[in-house]
Amino acid sequence: MLAMRENSRVEQAVGFLLHLVDAETAERVRARTGLPGPEDPRTSRLRLTRAWTWARRLPSSVALWVLENDDPALNAMMWNYIANDAGLRRAVARGVPFGPGRTGPLRVDRALREQEPEVPDSYVRHGLVGALRAVTSMGQARAAASMVLTADDWWTVGEADVDRPLPGYARWALSVRPDCPPLVREGFGSHTKFTHRLREAGIVDGPAEYATAHGPAVDVLEVLAVGHVLFPARVHEAQDALRPLVRDHLGESEEAWAVLAQLMETFHGRTPELVMTAGAIA
Structure with a gap:
């Protein structure tokens, strides 16, 4: 049996945003950027059983x-x-x-x-x-x-x-x-x-505020990418907050998504700023 592949933090982060567009657009973007498909749910759960070095930033x-x-x-x-x-x-x-x-x-x-x-x-x-x-x-x-x-x-x-x-x-x-x-x-x-x-103290009103007002973007999106496991009843609040930004600044532009993937690891700002920057550069 082949081992289940674990996506990198950048792949997880971009993947979360790709879930906010239609399947056809997401498939084209993955083909253009070389990003993998969604991580196997079993792999996500296995990730959460190991030491949470990134959870220290939550x-x-x-x-x-x-x-x-x-x-x-x-x-x-x-x-x-x-x-x-x-x-x-x-x-x-x-x-x-x-x-x-x-x-x-x-x-x-x-x-x-x-x-x-x-x-x-x-x-x-x-x-x-x-x-x-x-x-x-x-x-x-x-x-x-x-x-x-x-x-x-x-x-x-x-x-x-x-x-x-x-x-x-x-x-x-x-x-x-x-x-x-x-x-x-x-x-x-x-x-x-x-x-x-x-x-x-890290008090946040809800996932929408976390998604839009906290950073760096890659840290926030990495957590939201496993939100379907960590807080499934509330992750939609983050998705709803980011969906209009993704639609307006990335949309169907494969080039904008490629820029987003390139910037993700080193961008120190919040997710809205990252999305708008990628769209502007493209």
């Missing part, structure tokens, strides 16, 4: 979209990537579901359950809201925030903040959690410094 919100599948295998795969988020790790270790409307609990590998972060003493002494109100440093805030796990927990802390604002450190630690509900996060702040913190 915004934290993208990790959440993966966890929203509530797939124990994907959760286990994401475990190393979410090493710096004790709240997400605790939720995964306890089988807490992330998908809308799901109640769980999910099946969890014993090895992950045994790696749940230590429960902070402040939570044991003061409870969920009490621990958040007692924080005096960012470290304490992160520890206390790591105990906010379920939808009920989030609404509890949101209501507590409305009743009497939580300390700034607590608000910060909660707001940069990717699973913080948008309505709860809105209550924590909206000023420029606050939104900058969210951006630095």
Whole structure:
């Protein structure tokens, strides 16, 4: 049996955009550029079982979209990537579901359950809201925030903040959690410094924003190329955001697609800029 070929990151990236045009155009472009056909789905899945060196560049919100599948295998795969988020790790270790409307609990590998972060003493002494109100440093805030796990927990802390604002450190630690509900996060702040913190923490509104406002383009498109496996319920949002750009600037022009493939690896800007640049050069 022949080994399944694994596409390069450039081939994956261009391939994602080729999915946004009709099959006839995509076939002509592949013939013109020498790009391979779509990667075998089994190969994509095998890719995800290996070390995710490129996943280190993922915004934290993208990790959440993966966890929203509530797939124990994907959760286990994401475990190393979410090493710096004790709240997400605790939720995964306890089988807490992330998908809308799901109640769980999910099946969890014993090895992950045994790696749940230590429960902070402040939570044991003061409870969920009490621990958040007692924080005096960012470290304490992160520890206390790591105990906010379920939808009920989030609404509890949101209501507590409305009743009497939580300390700034607590608000910060909660707001940069990717699973913080948008309505709860809105209550924590909206000023420029606050939104900058969210951006630095990798909080993204959705796949459309990720596709159009993050870069480099090859990194983003490489992730989106396996979106059908990682976040199948949401990848269409990225496709819908990019489709008009691809149609207007690349379209059926084989030359424009060839330029795109040549620029992809070294282009440092975002995907819209790359697509428009390739179209302009051609």
